[in-house]
Amino acid sequence: MSTENIATISCRQLSKRYGKVEALRNASFEVGRGEIFGCIGPDGSGKSTLFRILTTLLRADSGGATVEGLDVVKDYHAIRNRLGYMPGRFSLYQDLSVEENLNFFASIFNVTIRENYPLIRDIYRQLEPFKSRRAGKLSGGMKQKLALCCALIHKPSVLLLDEPTTGVDPISRKEFWDILAQLRRQDITIVVSTPYMDEALRCDRIALMREGAVLKIETPERIISQFPQTLWSVQGDPMYKLLTDLRRHEDIISSYAFGDAHHATVRSERITPLQLEENLKMLGYLNVEVKKIQPTIEDCYIAMIND
């Protein structure tokens, strides 16, 4: 949380409706200076609507929000100078080169690349070999790094990043988050949405969202420690058939694929891992292994969504 107890972003009861769809329902939260705040939820949970309201691109139907103490409606112009924004869809100019895009965004904000270069130096160094390549011809990871440079070039104090790493390979994603960690150390406040749960783990706090509502705001560690059920990992061949049989098992509440094993939440007062192993061997499964495990953030997410 904030070291100064002054919220950089504050939302009060934000609601937004598109026709019949309630995109955002009474969303309230505060983000402290230098915090990485993650918005996690399925498609249609209201994340992008929230970003568009905070970036002053969309007006809420009711409720209000401030960014750096400025009102998102009255002070929209002043806010735009303080904000860096990466929309969900790649929105740089595909036909301009890397360097031209950066120059363009700098000139819009009336700054020069040189005066704010220190902020983007580490990222831009990786882009420099391609600086005359058109943005449309960059790989996914490079595009996102360029978009981040463009969002940073006017030295904003708040960054709003709407799924910045979607379509980006695991190595480039780690590099991208290393950059965010560096920006955080420079007291830049970051609000970010992501479908990758390993990234949720790198946030200071996360808001779990569903159908326009904020269900919970907590540190990732506490979300994991509050997982309410007993969780087992279950392996056995053939794996897909195993999943369907686990779902039919009366002592298993839910089960889902999880990499090389299935995860199952169980009524542990009624069955032990060893008993389940025996059950599965009787059904003809090979290489059966059942063990109790600690939940990951992804298990918590799935439990919340299925709730």
Add this chain to the structure above:
Amino acid sequence: MSVIYAENLTKRFGNFTAVNCITFSVERGEIFGFLGANGAGKTTAMRVLCGLSKPTSGRCVVAGYDVARETEKVKRSIGYMSQKFSLYEDLKVWENIRLFAGIYGMGDKMIALKTEQTLTHLGFEAERNTLVKALPLGWKQKLAFSVAIFHEPEVVFLDEPTGGVDPATRRKFWEMIYQAAERGITVFVTTHYMDEAEYCNRVSIMVDGRIEALNTPKNLRQRLNAPNMDAVFQRLVQAS
């Protein structure tokens, strides 16, 4: 029996070699994960295998047809879900199904019958007349996959079908992949989610246009002494 076979497949754009002499085969009913970093050449290779791009050299056979010489026959035998575009946003759900089924030359009766089956299977009966652009991303992807296998192709190519999709919806999507594979459809899929790599029977990892590794996820983990596929990927890609 191999459903996909590539031998010394190379694709160059000017001086740039996007796919560099790759050789591999995929068996019938297999779920084959085609992994690699951004820009490693996955999409290019996939487009060649689908007959959308001509190889510079080398040979590939898909569903028994030579991709360079019998391109149209290849296209009839496969389904393809592209990364960027798979459905017409301004058409309704049923119209998209009707359009793609018609392109593949299916008869009206068959289309009508299978449309009902598909909508029921997806739980989309109420969305029949919804414009595709109004569907949530996860729904769109499930529909796009159903459309890609609607004509019962021998192979379906999926280019990052779960990009941007949340963990719960991704799993539902993968259950559809499993079901298709059980029916004998060969699945060739790219993904950046390394847990999904574990769901494949075998995976290849591409680095700078070459296939650096090809094996079952389990064997790759053991060989590289890595706890999971994410670590396998990091080690192979960073080593180069």
